[in-house]
Amino acid sequence: RGVEQSYEEAVKWYRKAAGSFNRAAFRLGVCYKNGWGVEKSIDEAVRWYRKAVLFGYSEAQFNLGYCYETGNGVEKSYEEAVKLYRKAADQGHAGAQHNLGLCYEYGRGVEKSYEEAVKWYRKSAERGDARAQNHLGFCYDNGKGVEQDYTQAVQWWCKAAEQGYAMAQFNLGVSYQYGNGVEQDYIQAMRWYRQAADQGFEPAKESYNNLKSKGY
Secondary structure, rough: OOOOOOOOHHHHHHHOOOOOOHHHHHHHHHHHOOOOOOOOOOOHHHHHHHHHHHOHHHHHHHHHHHHHHOOOOOOHHHHHHHHHHHHHHHHHHHHHHHHHHHHHHHHOOOOOOOHHHHHHHHHHHHOOOOOHHHHHHHHHHHHHOOOHHHHHHHHHHHHHHHOOOOHHHHHHHHHHHHHHOOOOOOHHHHHHHHHHOOOOOOOHHHHHHHHHHHOO
């Protein structure tokens, strides 16, 4: 932007600012994570994420939380991941809210609670996170943490599907095929199956071919 692209120059300036500016420390961590302008090093990435976390930077809290969740560059700890996700989630970080929802749904680092999972999925979904929208739809579809409501499930899957999220497109296809939450419509079902299949979602391809073989 306004200069010739150079990761090396970017790293140089991020490093100068990283001691007193949270986003610079975070971006330097990202450079180390991806090997942009520096030798790739997850250990260095974690070190700079930690500095940015000290400033309360939500992106760094999220990234460091994910490192703890996956054991990448640190000893795996769901408890530490949850702490960091919660800090970022409380600042409105949609990705952290989604991941915190997953932790509650599967009991990772916290006591399993579908109600809490739904709470965080909803916060993330309302900020436009397609994964959270899909998970929230699943909760409504199965009555987990909320009263079962196929119409609500479809509404959330629509939001995610329109963003190109393949699993939601498939779920929407199923809803149309069987008339769950919407009027049964095989043409719409095939439309959504096809969109998911085009992204390599295998169950959608199978469902699409199955309806096609029946003449729809």
